[in-house]
Amino acid sequence: MKILVPIKLSYDINQMKYDERTGEPILDAVPMIMGDMDRCAIEAALRLKESLGGTVEFLSIGSRDTHNKMMMDAYAMGCDKGYLIEVDNYKELNAYSVAYLISKFAEKYGPYDIIILGNTSQDTHSSIVPPAVSSLLSYSSAFGIDKINVEDGEYVFEATYEDGIYVFKLRPPMVISVTTEANTPRIPTLKDILRAKRMKYDILKPSDLDVELELARVNISSIKRFATPRRGEMIEVDSDEDVEKAVDRIVELLKEAEII
Numbered sequence: 016m017k018i019l020v021p022i023k024l025s026y027d028i029n030q031m032k033y034d035e036r037t038g039e040p041i042l043d044a045v046p047m048i049m050g051d052m053d054r055c056a057i058e059a060a061l062r063l064k065e066s067l068g069g070t071v072e073f074l075s076i077g078s079r080d081t082h083n084k085m086m087m088d089a090y091a092m093g094c095d096k097g098y099l100i101e102v103d104n105y106k107e108l109n110a111y112s113v114a115y116l117i118s119k120f121a122e123k124y125g126p127y128d129i130i131i132l133g134n135t136s137q138d139t140h141s142s143i144v145p146p147a148v149s150s151l152l153s154y155s156s157a158f159g160i161d162k163i164n165v166e167d168g169e170y171v172f173e174a175t176y177e178d179g180i181y182v183f184k185l186r187p188p189m190v191i192s193v194t195t196e197a198n199t200p201r202i203p204t205l206k207d208i209l210r211a212k213r214m215k216y217d218i219l220k221p222s223d224l225d226v227e228l229e230l231a232r233v234n235i236s237s238i239k240r241f242a243t244p245r246r247g248e249m250i251e252v253d254s255d256e257d258v259e260k261a262v263d264r265i266v267e268l269l270k271e272a273e274i275i
Contacts (some may be wrong), residue, residue: 016069016187020094020128021117022053022146024077025138035157052133055193055198059163061093062133062198067165069128076116077105079218090204091210097216098124098174102228110139112228114147116246117258119224121152128187129170132158134194143193145192154190157183161196 032041058070073089075082079099086097100116102108103167123125130152135142142158149156160183162173172183172191185191203211205237219229250268252261 018071019130020056020060020073021132022075023106023136024082025050025136050137051195055197056131056133057092058198058200061192070095072233073258076100086212088214090214091207100219110141110143114144117148118151130190134192149190154188155185156190158192160191160193179196
């Protein structure tokens with residue numbers, strides 16, 4: 016069995032600091048790490064390897080200058096092989112471009128039985144990449160997985176959605192995404208960390224995947240710290256007579272509070 020785990024270098028939102036005057040994040044002061052869900056994706060892949068055999072490979076998109084530590088972390092957890100697709104201004108790639116690169120990589124270096132991703136990155140939380148990869152590869156899929164079992168060669172996944180617990184039964188090839196409820200990622204030992212430092216990962220360019228990548232830039236107009244209304248402040252808007260007027264009033268209040 017051959018498993019691929021795409022991982023992303025994300026801002027550590029737990030260490031986010033903000034400008035007190037503008038409310039904007041001071042990104043230069045925020046370290047970048049592998050997200051928690053990506054670690055859970057690697058752990059899920061390693062557990063499948065330990066029970067069923069096979070190999071676990073990981074893939075990231077970015078720069079060797081910024082991504083090297085994360086790549087070593089993936090090796091320290093127990094992955095067998097790593098790849099980095101170097102892209103200038105990788106932070107400006109939109110989610111579909113990321114998914115497209117992952118799918119082209121899987122087509123060239125696969126086939127992969129399972130592609131496991133974190134359900135969402137810890138900085139953007141878009142949840143777009145897993146279903147986009149599945150669609151591009153025409154793989155069966157299940158997303159937001161909390162629990163993984165294998166029964167008689169069939170993979171059984173459980174996911175908790177708003178209206179209940181869903182159970183999916185799939186056979187490879189497949190794309191799945193996991194949440195932080197799926198497992199507790201292992202902590203590498205000192206021996207694992209030292210071993211990882213001696214390992215190398217392959218560095219690719221989009222052209223190696225026959226991709227002429229035109230950078231699809233994500234233009235961010237502004238980022239501000241989330242503000243919650245003060246406690247005890249409640250405004251009632253009567254919608255009994257004119258719903259449209261009530262909606263306009265709610266939007267006006269939200270703008271005044273700088274929520275939208």
